[in-house]
Amino acid sequence: MTALSRPATLFALLWYLIATATPAAAQRLRIVAANTSSGNGQDYDPGHGIRIFKGVLADVILIQEFNYLNNTSADIREFVDETFGRGFSYFRESNTGGIPNGVISRYPILESGQWVSTVAERDYAWARIDLPGNRELLAVSVHLPTASASVRNGEAQDLVGYVNTYYAADGGSRAADYLVIGGDFNTGNRSESCLGTLGQVVTIGTAHPADRNGNVNTNASRAKPYDAVYAGKGLHALQTTTVIGRSIFPNGLVADTQVYSPISEIAPALTTDSAALNMQHMAVVKDFYLPPPPDPPLLEILSSHIKTSSPRLVQITFRSTTGATYEVQASPSTDPAAWNNLGSFTADGTSSTIAVVTTAPGAGQVADPLLDSAPRRFYRVIRR
Numbered sequence: 177m178t179a180l181s182r183p184a185t186l187f188a189l190l191w192y193l194i195a196t197a198t199p200a201a202a203q204r205l206r207i208v209a210a211n212t213s214s215g216n217g218q219d220y221d222p223g224h225g226i227r228i229f230k231g232v233l234a235d236v237i238l239i240q241e242f243n244y245l246n247n248t249s250a251d252i253r254e255f256v257d258e259t260f261g262r263g264f265s266y267f268r269e270s271n272t273g274g275i276p277n278g279v280i281s282r283y284p285i286l287e288s289g290q291w292v293s294t295v296a297e298r299d300y301a302w303a304r305i306d307l308p309g310n311r312e313l314l315a316v317s318v319h320l321p322t323a324s325a326s327v328r329n330g331e332a333q334d335l336v337g338y339v340n341t342y343y344a345a346d347g348g349s350r351a352a353d354y355l356v357i358g359g360d361f362n363t364g365n366r367s368e369s370c371l372g373t374l375g376q377v378v379t380i381g382t383a384h385p386a387d388r389n390g391n392v393n394t395n396a397s398r399a400k401p402y403d404a405v406y407a408g409k410g411l412h413a414l415q416t417t418t419v420i421g422r423s424i425f426p427n428g429l430v431a432d433t434q435v436y437s438p439i440s441e442i443a444p445a446l447t448t449d450s451a452a453l454n455m456q457h458m459a460v461v462k463d464f465y466l467p468p469p470p471d472p473p474l475l476e477i478l479s480s481h482i483k484t485s486s487p488r489l490v491q492i493t494f495r496s497t498t499g500a501t502y503e504v505q506a507s508p509s510t511d512p513a514a515w516n517n518l519g520s521f522t523a524d525g526t527s528s529t530i531a532v533v534t535t536a537p538g539a540g541q542v543a544d545p546l547l548d549s550a551p552r553r554f555y556r557v558i559r560r
Contacts (some may be wrong), residue, residue, distance in 0.1 A: 177509035186475050202310050202465040204416070208232055208431075209358035209405045210459035211240035214452040218275050219243035224452040225459075226259050231442030232420070232431055232461050234260070235282040236305060238358035238405070240457075243270050244277040256280055267303045267328050277317040279302035287314065291338045295330035300338065304353065308499055311352050314342060316361040317513065328361070329366065332373035339377045343409075355409035360457055364400050378408035385418070385460050388435045394458040398432070402535070405462040414464040428462040437483045453541030475557070478527055488547050490555060491531040496523035501560045504530055504542045506553055519540040520560065530557065 181426035211226030218241045229237065237260070256266050260280055267288035269276035278301050279288065288303040298319050305313040318333065320328040335357065343351050357378050358371055363371060369393040371380050384401070384475040394403040398511060405428070407415065418425040421441030433450040450458060483489040498500065501522050507514040519529065519542035529540055532555060537543040547553060 202468055202499055204468050205236065205464045206232070206234050206418075207238070207252060207315075207356055207358065207405050207407075207464065208234035208318075208459055208461050208471060209237045209238040209360075209403055210471060211360040211403060211457040212455060213241040213243065214455045216454065217243065218454075219245075220255060220259075221245060222452065222454060222507075224446075224449040226255075227392065227445045227449050228431055228433065228442070229259050231433075231445035232398075232429070232459060233376070234280075234461070235316055235349065236313070236356070237278075237280040238315060238356070239260050239277040239278045240317065241318040242362045243275065249272065262301070267301055269299055269301045272298040273317065277315050277319055279303035279305075279315050280307045281315070284305055284423055291334070293331055293484045294334055295327055296323065298331075300335060302338075302342070303352065307354070307466060309468065311354055311355065311410075312350070313354045314339070314350070314409075316355075316357045318357060318361065320359075320361045320363075320370065322362050325364070325370065328363065328365055328368065328370040329373055332370035336373060336376050345352075353409065354407070354411035356405060356407045356411060356501040357513070358460070359401075360403050360474040364404050366401055370393050374406060378406040379412040380406060385430050385462060387430040387432045387458070388423075388437055391432075391435075392430065392459060396456045398458075400502050402456050407461050407462070411464060414466065416463050416465045418463045420486070425461075427497065428460065431461060467483075475559075486548060487534045488496075489531055489533050491529065493527055493529040494557070496526060496528040497559075498525055500522055502528065502530070503558045503560050505556050507556075508530070508550060508552065508554070510554060515556070518544055 212228050214224040215222040221244060244255040245397055252268055253312055261362065263292050264280055264282055265285045266278060266280040267285060268278040269290045284306040286304045286425050291300040291302060291495050293299050299316040303315050305315055308315050320331050344362050354439040355378060357374065382452050386392045391398050418428050421442055433439060433445050439447050459473055478493040478495060481491040501520055502519040504518045506518050531541045532544050533537060533541050534547045
């Protein structure tokens with residue numbers, strides 16, 4: 177091998193080794209459908225539903241009867257911040273029928289809106305959510321009426337039409353988005369025609385979430401399957417076991433605090449919350465594993481810089497995946513056993529800059545005390 181000057185050697189090997197990557201882990205996504213308002217106002221003011229929300233630690237919430245205090249923008253923002261977290265985004269319908277639907281998300285909401293019902297006063301809230309990975313999520317929150325099975329089927333026909341239009345819009349640019357429809361369906365059984373209709377776009381299935389005692393029904397008397405999370409467009413196939421504390425629910429959880437044990441696993445929820453005045457529904461929880469977003473086979477280097485005067489520095493900017501963890505390693509040779517970890521960092525954008533320094537490292541830096549003295553150094557970045 178022809179000897180190169182030190183800067184050239186560093187540059188050439190850094191360029192090559194930055195391309196080495198290992199797969200990221202799959203990411204769990206928890207979706208909760210909940211009409212858990214209580215009291216006499218069909219709202220969340222009494223706090224029972226809030227405690228249940230806090231206990232189940234959802235990522236995406238399909239909420240019904242989305243009322244809190246005076247329903248000002250400040251009130252709703254306070255509800256979201258205090259119940260889920262300041263980083264959560266939300267969409268809430270205009271107050272149709274006094275009990276609007278909404279979507280709340282840990283991940284950014286890219287688009288949202290209100291699809292109008294052609295058969296009843298209750299519309300449908302939808303949001304396009306920027307999930308980790310290569311596919312987004314169309315999340316639809318519904319509250320079908322109690323009037324009759326035929327009216328519920330009419331709303332299901334609405335939903336199928338709106339969903340199909342969504343996927344065909346914008347030149348099909350959203351055609352790969354996952355789909356979930358969830359909420360209060362008011363279905364007396366799972367053979368209702370509305371579920372057959374919705375089966376055109378989501379998977380109804382035969383295995384359903386259950387409570388601690390194995391009951392899959394969700395109304396207050398625990399006799400009817402009013403509430404559900406139904407996934408489609410590839411998301412259903414990604415459903416996984418719901419694990420809360422040491423408890424395992426193979427098909428998801430019906431969160432009835434009256435029978436949940438140990439209740440400490442879903443703190444601050446209280447055993448009495450699901451029995452609160454006018455708590456007519458149980459929350460439904462399903463978990464999914466999102467495939468990790470792969471880095472390209474070669475990580476694209478955007479720029480690089482080598483400082484040869486003391487103190488020396490090697491800096492590189494490369495294409496990264498938001499949220500992925502990268503480890504910086506150094507070696508005196510390309511021997512697989514010789515690599516040493518200098519430090520790791522989590523990318524907060526689609527490009528990242530990392531610098532190898534000889535001094536105490538600051539933000540975006542790792543320290544290699546041998547950079548100044550070693551005759552040759554090799555560096556690489558590995559995705560973990």
